[in-house]
Amino acid sequence: MQQLDQKSRSTPLEALTRDARALANGDTVLSAPEAEVARQLQICNACRYCEGFCAVFPAMTRRLEFGKADIHYLANLCHNCGACLHACQYAPPHEFAVNVPQAMAQVRVQTYVDYAWPPALGALYQRNGLTLSLALAAGLAIFLLLALALNGTLWGGDLRGNFYNVFPHNLLVGLFAPVFLFAVLALGLGVRRFWREVTPATTGAPVSGPAAAEATSDVLRLKYLDGGHGEGCHNADDEYTLARRRAHHLTFYGFMLCFAATSVATVYHYAFGWTAPYDLPSLPKLLGVAGGLSLLMGTAGLFKLNLQRHPLQGDASQKPMDRGFIALLFFASLTGLALWLARGSVALPSLLAVHLGVVMALFATLPYGKFAHGIFRSAALLRHAVEKRQPDRLGLGAD
Template sequence: MQQLEALARDAVALANGGWASPIVLNAPEAEVARQMQICNACRYCEGFCAVFPAMTRRLEFGKADIHYLANLCHNCGACLHACQYAPPHEFAVNVPQAMAQVRVQTYVDYAWPPALGRLYQRNGLTLSLALAAGLALFLLLALALNGTLWGGGLQGNFYKLFPHNLLVGMFAPVFLWAVLALGLGVRRFWHDVTPATSGLPVTSPAAAEASGDVLRLKYLDGGHGDGCHNEDDAYTLSRRRAHHLTFYGFMLCFAATSLATVYHYAFGWSAPYDLPSLPKVLGAVGGVSLLLGTAGLFRLNLRRHPQHGDAAQKPMDLGFIALLFFTSLTGLALWLARATPALAALLAVHLGVVMALFATLPYGKFAHGIFRTASLLRHAVEKRQPNPVGLSAD
């Protein structure tokens, strides 16, 4: 034990002053590098997740490597609770918290256009809800001025208020902007974190492994299948299940919208659709799943262990969760109240929330899924390479 602590102290000294890289690290990045040097000396958590095997392949940690490792971390908390050097130890190793602080920095650094990266550092919950409320109010006023805010005569067909082509014209540019901004950002991230010595392409086995890790949320199992830590030391799979409900609920809703677009333009089958049509089945199941998942995430986020993650990012996390929750809630309410005079008002609120969600996608918590996928893909490629000379096998 004394030898290990001496080695860890040497690692601290190296992290504080032994940089070979000419790129200056900011304070959160330097803290991750310091902790990774200590972890590299210990390696007790090597089997917990992808972070630690990736860590053992390097002796020093430059900016790109730190960003890569930070986005590999799923913040499950297992390493914090297993670490003998965690606070209040003088080494103060808290990998989940240090990684979370760097993760949000990567979103800022790789945002496109760069000027909008600062939006990550604003009060995400207030910004998201204010934007949704503002857009909904604008639509409500428009309906009130033309006398269609409250009343019948629509027979459940909201396209009588907002024609299909008008909605496509409103939402398609915002959605395409979000895709473009995220795509350009993660493209630059991928370029920076690709090993300079590899030159290896992404192979089918690597892509398949990374896809499986993403779809199964493999690294939210706590490294042993029992799940993450939450408000105490107990393991729980609640976080993994809530993420699954949220992710697959969102994907089902997206599939329902995409299929409805195909129905409209390819087959001339005009909405509204109702059960048992496939778009409505996908939308209903996806909406309920998204509602349950986001409600679970909101509860878990508020009850997370105080040393997990970065408390300053809670507004950003909660803002994204709130937009997803109200997207599903207003969508389901719109369907259930389609034959009532409240249809127009509910439609305006739903469209406002969805527009706010699309507008903030590239500059909020949604980015974590995109950057984490890229990091998992890099890990799957990297692990298939021989270890650098002088390092032991994984």
Template sequence: MQQLADSANRGVLGSGDPQAASLRTIPIRAQRTATREEQEVARVMQICNACRYCEGFCAVFPAMTRRLEFGSADVHYLANLCHNCGACLHACQYAPPHEFSVNVPQAMAVVRASTYHDYAWPRVMGGLYRRNGLTLSLALAAGLALFLALAVAMKGGLLHEPLAGNFYAVFPHNMLALMFGVVFLFSVFALAVGVTRFWRDVTPGRAPEGESMAAAGEAIDSALRLRYLGGGHGQGCNEADDAFALWRRRFHHSTFYGFMLCFASTSVATLYHYGLGLQAPYAMSSLPVVLGTLGGIGLLVGPAGLLWLNLRRHPLHGDAAQKPMDRGFIALLFATSATGLALLFGRDTGAMALLLAVHLGVVMAFFLTLPYGKFAHGIFRCAALLKYAIEKRQPNRLTAGLGD
């Protein structure tokens, strides 16, 4: 207890201002000066390192015990390893209103958002993370949909004789492939550069000889099963109160696997078009349509559920300033799916061109905001999980008596 009080006091005593005190006293290894937010993570990690009550909750705490100091790179790594399940906040005897004011998920969430911004490519676009809110997302989607609808209207009218689901009678296939291909590739490249910068900064090192595959397998398994949304006991996250619930994990799974099914649908349709010479529209029982329909349902249920959870989360959870970014991403996912399903079921009607313009506008807005919005959390978290899987297979320098 004395050790814990000493750790806390480095942050809370002296000036009466925990953050001001921690700015003076916490050692930082990174070359640049740590931000206030990074110093707050370092402060709470030092308290947790003395307490260790939450050691079994998630990967953050075992990773923390391998460190005595928390430089910026360590803080970035731990922040992205945290899944914001809330378990350690609800279990913590030093959580607000205690004078130590330990709120691990909130401190981590604030830094996590800054990592998306700091590692963004090109750097000048990093500021979009702060502005990529609900209003911007919906306004962009509506603007692009309106633009495409006007283009259709100028070609001969928004309402037309049924075209038997032939989208390419409205927008030529090659034009769509070029437009969406360029934007999609740019988004993938920007995200890849960002996560590579993060990866270099957190210096994961190598897994011991012969254990690389095991480390990669563990990281993939943790990501696909969302292991750390189990709260450490498998009963789930804390949402509005102390009760555990698995809804966050379920809605994330519905969203992720729905997205992957939609991606598979597009990939199969591309193969049909270029590989087999089979042109859309495809029958309702065909593989691209079945995959797309199942994925679309998952992408309706998942985002709707995540929005419901987002609206009722405990006020001490996460970072309230990021809610517009969260909701903007959720809204675009939901709108992508809703307009896609509307197009599927309305493709044999005279409104098909209008439905297509709206769907393409939403999908384009989704792709354009992909590298500078909430989507980044999945990529950075996978990288942090891989580092954790590698690091736990490396010798622990602290227990080996070599120091950090």
């Protein structure tokens, strides 16, 4: 407590100035959001009240100072569950103004910008609302115009319920494959740069089997959305809730089921010559319907929770990015399910054009929107699982 008492004699401005000056990482000076995270973590490191809440605080106790790589690593470990904010005696309106979820959220966006590939496109994170709007408009325009050009109509026609009578299979592959592969490449190169920077800051030890298994389990279970005690995290007030965790699970596994449906359909088409459309009870349709319904419920839940979010929790400037990504996922699932139900109707060409336009916008913005948080957070959780298995050089932490 002596360390905390010494800090309490400094004003927040003095502490920020001191830490920003002291925490230069080589020739790289911390940005204002990074310096703010460093300032708050110095206070947290003296208090330790939240040590058992999530992965951030045990990892924090292994450090006395916080350089850029440490801050990027810890910011991506944070799941913005809000437990520390609602428990903190130094949270606003206290003069220390400790708000770890908000400070971490601001740095996470900077992380995505800094590690974006190609670097010039990192600015799309900061203009995400405009990026999503343009991508959606372009995607819709492409497929609406193609439908008119190829079929002469967006309503009716003798299509016999077959999507490929509207857009040929090879045309769709030629349009979507390059966009999807670019998204995978951009995300992969971005997270590789992040991994290289944080590895020395997290002991640099290689990944072991047990560490990989633990990190995979933490990702798949969304362990740190339980508040660190299993009762859930905070959203609108001081009450614990598991609603965010459940909505995230529905969204994540719904997305994965839809991806699995597309993957199985690809195998059917190329390996066995079984061409679409597929109907129940075929495996692609079972996976697709289950995934679509799960994604629909999950994104609706996330949007409702986002509207109810406590104003001190997270970064308000990120809400357009969050809501834009949620909306794309919601309408991708909604139009996909509507397309299946209306497959034999005259609305098929129009619904198909709209669905493909939304999916194209989703693919095009994957590397430069909210989707990136899952990739970077998974990498941070893996480094945490590796680091916690190494000796604590300071000997100050609980683990």
